[in-house]
Amino acid sequence: MDDTKNPWTVVSRETRYENEWIRVDHHEVRKPTGGPGIYGVVYFKNHALGIVPIDEKGNTILVGQYRFPLSYYSWEIPQGGGITSKPLIESAQRELREECGVTARQWLQVLGMDLSNCVTDEQGTAFLAWDLTDGVAEPEDTEKLQVLRLPFWEAVQRAQNGEIRDGVSLAALFRVALMALQGELPEPVAKVLRR
Amino acid sequence: MDDTKNPWTVVSRETRYENEWIRVDHHEVRKPTGGPGIYGVVYFKNHALGIVPIDEKGNTILVGQYRFPLSYYSWEIPQGGGITSKPLIESAQRELREECGVTARQWLQVLGMDLSNCVTDEQGTAFLAWDLTDGVAEPEDTEKLQVLRLPFWEAVQRAQNGEIRDGVSLAALFRVALMALQGELPEPVAKVLRR
Numbered sequence: 001m002d003d004t005k006n007p008w009t010v011v012s013r014e015t016r017y018e019n020e021w022i023r024v025d026h027h028e029v030r031k032p033t034g035g036p037g038i039y040g041v042v043y044f045k046n047h048a049l050g051i052v053p054i055d056e057k058g059n060t061i062l063v064g065q066y067r068f069p070l071s072y073y074s075w076e077i078p079q080g081g082g083i084t085s086k087p088l089i090e091s092a093q094r095e096l097r098e099e100c101g102v103t104a105r106q107w108l109q110v111l112g113m114d115l116s117n118c119v120t121d122e123q124g125t126a127f128l129a130w131d132l133t134d135g136v137a138e139p140e141d142t143e144k145l146q147v148l149r150l151p152f153w154e155a156v157q158r159a160q161n162g163e164i165r166d167g168v169s170l171a172a173l174f175r176v177a178l179m180a181l182q183g184e185l186p187e188p189v190a191k192v193l194r195r
Numbered sequence: 196m197d198d199t200k201n202p203w204t205v206v207s208r209e210t211r212y213e214n215e216w217i218r219v220d221h222h223e224v225r226k227p228t229g230g231p232g233i234y235g236v237v238y239f240k241n242h243a244l245g246i247v248p249i250d251e252k253g254n255t256i257l258v259g260q261y262r263f264p265l266s267y268y269s270w271e272i273p274q275g276g277g278i279t280s281k282p283l284i285e286s287a288q289r290e291l292r293e294e295c296g297v298t299a300r301q302w303l304q305v306l307g308m309d310l311s312n313c314v315t316d317e318q319g320t321a322f323l324a325w326d327l328t329d330g331v332a333e334p335e336d337t338e339k340l341q342v343l344r345l346p347f348w349e350a351v352q353r354a355q356n357g358e359i360r361d362g363v364s365l366a367a368l369f370r371v372a373l374m375a376l377q378g379e380l381p382e383p384v385a386k387v388l389r390r
Binding site: 019024048124 | 198199200201202203211212214216217219221224227228233234235236237238239243259261262263264265266268269276306307308309310311312313314315316317318319338339341351355357360361362363365366369370372373376377
């Protein structure tokens with residue numbers, strides 16, 4: 001018996017809500033133990049992208065914005081939704097340019113994650129970006145952003161003390177911090193993050 | 196002008212889907228820049244709880260289960276949904292006992308996170324748990340689980356190489372690993388995780 005195969009049986013499926021970003025399907029199911037049940041799933045049309053940019057002084061960039069679903073202001077790494085039909089890195093490059101006005105010549109994927117796998121299929125990818133050039137930000141019309149440049153280790157401190165709560169930001173900042181402490185970063189980044 | 200105040204105006208709000216776990220509301224809004232728009236939000240009725248248990252040999256525990264929304268098998272830290280009207284730690288203690296048959300005498304909160312703040316209000320909390328006693332697992336009827344005990348640093352390795360993709364698991368494992376490397380763990384845990 002293969003314990004990793006799908007233990008759920010879908011009896012029926014109906015879309016109950018849909019907009020440009022998500023689709024909500026209601027399923028009637030038989031549960032892993034055989035009894036009847038229901039499962040509502042939120043399918044995402046975009047891929048979440050996060051970027052940890054590191055400049056030549058060892059600074060990173062955080063973006064502040066009001067998050068409508070949570071009704072509070074949130075400080076996060078630069079991020080946005082990528083179209084899955086295009087290379088994710090192109091969308092990440094666009095987000096960094098639009099939100100922060102920054103172009104990076106070097107990119108490294110540091111994380112692939114499922115954001116909320118109990119109810120959604122949302123997936124995310126985070127990149128480390130370095131060799132930066134400053135330009136002019138062009139935020140989308142749904143975004144009203146503050147951009148803060150600060151030492152990378154200060155951002156990690158904010159993640160550790162609860163000032164940053166966004167999941168992609170926490171996982172990505174902690175991942176890059178671990179890479180720094182374990183000597184796994186590309187040398188140009190390792191050099192400026194050394195403590 | 197306060198840049199951190201709510202830049203969204205809600206024009207109308209209608210619940211489009213609801214079950215025992217989530218409610219999906221469709222909002223007509225005025226966007227931060229003033230134009231008309233819509234916002235679909237998924238409100239969660241439970242709080243996500245994750246646990247990083249550490250035994251006296253420096254092992255942690257991972258749980259494997261098939262995730263219906265993503266249609267694949269996922270290895271994660273022990274986790275579940277907590278009722279927000281009760282202390283979160285009680286729900287975390289129950290989850291660890293039900294999923295893994297383990298009781299822990301010592302608990303420390305290591306993480307508070309928003310899992311997917313673009314579309315949902317889902318929040319999560321992760322705990323470090325130690326001073327463990329083994330018992331018998333009692334999984335819920337929606338759960339068909341495999342339980343794996345392995346060295347903590349091997350679990351971190353799995354998180355770093357992409358074998359673990361769950362957001363709460365990644366953030367919590369990386370956080371505890373950082374605490375270990377930075378000398379921030381309680382001594383009984385620090386001692387068994389020293390490398």
